[in-house]
Amino acid sequence: MKPINIRICGFGGQGIVLSAIILGTAAVTKRGLYAVQTQSYGSEARGGQCQAELIVSDSPINSPATQNKDILVAMFQSALDAYLPSLKPNGILIVDPAMVTDLHNTTARVYSVPATETAVKLGNRICANMVMLGYFQEATGLITRDDVVETMKELVPERFHELNERAIDAGVELAKGTQIDIF
Amino acid sequence: MATSTTERAQRVLTGTHFMLGNYAVVEGALAAGCDFFAGYPITPANEISERMSQRLPAVGGKFLQGEDELCSIYALSGASLAGAKAMTATASAGYNYMQEGIGYAVAVEAPIVIVDVQRCRGENFASQADVMQMKWGPSGDHELIVLAPSSVQELFDFTIRAFNLAEEFRNPVIIMSETTIALMRERLVIPPAEEIEIVNRRYTSLPPDKYLPFKANEEYGVPDFAPLGEGYGAIYSLNPHSEEGSIDWNPDVFEQLYKRITGKVTQHRDKICKTQAFKMDDADVALIAYGSEVRPCMDAMEMARADGIKVGVLKLDTVWPVPEEQIIQVANHVKLAITVEMNIGKYTREVERLCCAKCRTAVATKNRGLVHFPEEVYAVIKEVWR
Numbered sequence: 001m002k003p004i005n006i007r008i009c010g011f012g013g014q015g016i017v018l019s020a021i022i023l024g025t026a027a028v029t030k031r032g033l034y035a036v037q038t039q040s041y042g043s044e045a046r047g048g049q050c051q052a053e054l055i056v057s058d059s060p061i062n063s064p065a066t067q068n069k070d071i072l073v074a075m076f077q078s079a080l081d082a083y084l085p086s087l088k089p090n091g092i093l094i095v096d097p098a099m100v101t102d103l104h105n106t107t108a109r110v111y112s113v114p115a116t117e118t119a120v121k122l123g124n125r126i127c128a129n130m131v132m133l134g135y136f137q138e139a140t141g142l143i144t145r146d147d148v149v150e151t152m153k154e155l156v157p158e159r160f161h162e163l164n165e166r167a168i169d170a171g172v173e174l175a176k177g178t179q180i181d182i183f
Numbered sequence: 184m185a186t187s188t189t190e191r192a193q194r195v196l197t198g199t200h201f202m203l204g205n206y207a208v209v210e211g212a213l214a215a216g217c218d219f220f221a222g223y224p225i226t227p228a229n230e231i232s233e234r235m236s237q238r239l240p241a242v243g244g245k246f247l248q249g250e251d252e253l254c255s256i257y258a259l260s261g262a263s264l265a266g267a268k269a270m271t272a273t274a275s276a277g278y279n280y281m282q283e284g285i286g287y288a289v290a291v292e293a294p295i296v297i298v299d300v301q302r303c304r305g306e307n308f309a310s311q312a313d314v315m316q317m318k319w320g321p322s323g324d325h326e327l328i329v330l331a332p333s334s335v336q337e338l339f340d341f342t343i344r345a346f347n348l349a350e351e352f353r354n355p356v357i358i359m360s361e362t363t364i365a366l367m368r369e370r371l372v373i374p375p376a377e378e379i380e381i382v383n384r385r386y387t388s389l390p391p392d393k394y395l396p397f398k399a400n401e402e403y404g405v406p407d408f409a410p411l412g413e414g415y416g417a418i419y420s421l422n423p424h425s426e427e428g429s430i431d432w433n434p435d436v437f438e439q440l441y442k443r444i445t446g447k448v449t450q451h452r453d454k455i456c457k458t459q460a461f462k463m464d465d466a467d468v469a470l471i472a473y474g475s476e477v478r479p480c481m482d483a484m485e486m487a488r489a490d491g492i493k494v495g496v497l498k499l500d501t502v503w504p505v506p507e508e509q510i511i512q513v514a515n516h517v518k519l520a521i522t523v524e525m526n527i528g529k530y531t532r533e534v535e536r537l538c539c540a541k542c543r544t545a546v547a548t549k550n551r552g553l554v555h556f557p558e559e560v561y562a563v564i565k566e567v568w569r
Contacts, residue, residue: 021368028201029199035201036367036368039366061369062479062481063482063554063557064363064367065479065553066556067558
């Protein structure tokens with residue numbers, strides 16, 4: 001397995017960094033893999049551009065900074081505009097169609113995941129990141145559904161567990177029949 | 184000190200974690216027996232204070248938010264001389280303010296640990312611009328021990344080592360962190376408590392009337408501590424002082440004092456200076472790096488070797504005192520030594536003086552708030568290696 005470079009981007013408050021932490025924690029503590037996670041965000045508590053980088057590998061990871069990403073998950077248009085150039089030309093682009101409409105004629109393989117719409121149906125748009133996580137793990141097979149749910153419960157306050165678990169399962173449903181080859 | 188088994192278990196979170204670098208420092212400190220922390224808020228070091236404020240009181244330690252950096256650094260010496268294992272954490276601009284207090288700790292030989300998370304002029308961008316200040320900040324003759332971790336695992340491991348070295352040599356030890364690793368999450372394996380080596384300070388066995396607080400048994404030795412509140416008298420003054428601890432301006436006494444205070448570090452380089460060599464046996468080119476910059480060097484080494492250029496990496500775990508023997512050994516058998524650092528080119532001067540007349544030297548610098556990409560390091564190798 002060669003290192004997989006993932007960038008998740010959106011705006012502050014969407015749980016972008018948390019998504020990357022849950023993925024990284026699950027990969028390391030549940031799957032015995034190696035992971036490196038970094039992030040950058042504006043000083044605003046809500047709003048402002050936000051991105052998290054995650055490298056996952058089955059061997060120790062050297063450079064924490066990479067120029068070209070294998071996978072870009074974009075949860076907001078301005079974030080996609082900023083970070084699309086960092087995606088490899090034949091990379092994987094996962095977008096939320098309610099938040100991202102202009103894909104700049106990208107040559108990447110595009111997967112459209114209605115995470116925000118699904119989250120609103122579940123009763124709270126704040127769990128769109130969990131829908132995306134559920135989708136991502138199911139479609140890529142990097143970790144398992146139970147890894148994501150268990151890790152979420154370890155890292156998130158209890159009052160959000162039930163909603164988040166439903167959101168993760170909704171994401172799993174959205175991924176049924178989709179297989180994204182990342183290895 | 185952490186003595187009871189329960190307290191020890193609470194201090195050491197044995198297991199595999201995906202942890203923030205700043206948190207790993209806290210866990211290392213607790214595993215090493217830290218029982219006093221004082222600090223003043225500053226990014227990107229705040230997560231250290233934040234976690235310490237929750238973890239330390241729970242295991243019987245004391246947490247103090249100082250009103251500024253001066254308060255914090257002097258509180259450290261006070262706590263240390265009273266018997267505590269003491270630590271603070273700050274970032275570049277805050278480290279400026281601490282210099283006077285670090286000079287005091289050197290003079291009174293107080294073991295303290297300082298974490299300096301380097302940043303770029305008020306912003307949370309990565310930098311190694313303070314590598315010289317780490318050591319040369321305080322006025323007066325002094326030696327500081329500065330450790331340079333490259334990963335979250337090393338932030339944990341080197342923090343334990345920092346406490347051990349501080350206790351052994353009665354000297355301030357600096358953990359030179361950076362935004363890159365401090366705000367990065369990574370795999371961290373914390374071993375069982377009984378596998379962690381802990382060094383505690385040596386107390387005098389002499390009665391109070393025979394005890395001299397600044398007398399060492401060897402020319403470059405470390406004086407024994409006086410236990411607090413048991414009738415031992417000691418004045419801890421920044422001023423020139425005799426072995427009795429009295430303020431004394433006698434040039435002979437002064438010269439002897441600072442010969443010992445600096446010599447106890449420089450004469451024990453073999454114990455203090457650690458490096459790691461990678462693929463150096465057949466190398467024509469050595470990349471010499473410290474901190475997070477080691478990581479892109481490791482990738483650049485593989486890229487170069489794939490193209491037939493024999494590159495090795497010398498990783499400096501200790502940057503001060505300079506690991507002179509290890510660098511000279513590399514200089515003696517490579518043709519080119521390239522120092523790789525995230526600043527305008529500073530530590531390269533130390534490397535250059537050691538490589539002088541032995542091998543060619545070059546420097547790869549980057550001062551853009553981000554660690555080198557491997558491709559950038561490799562581009563420098565291709566440019567200077569002919």
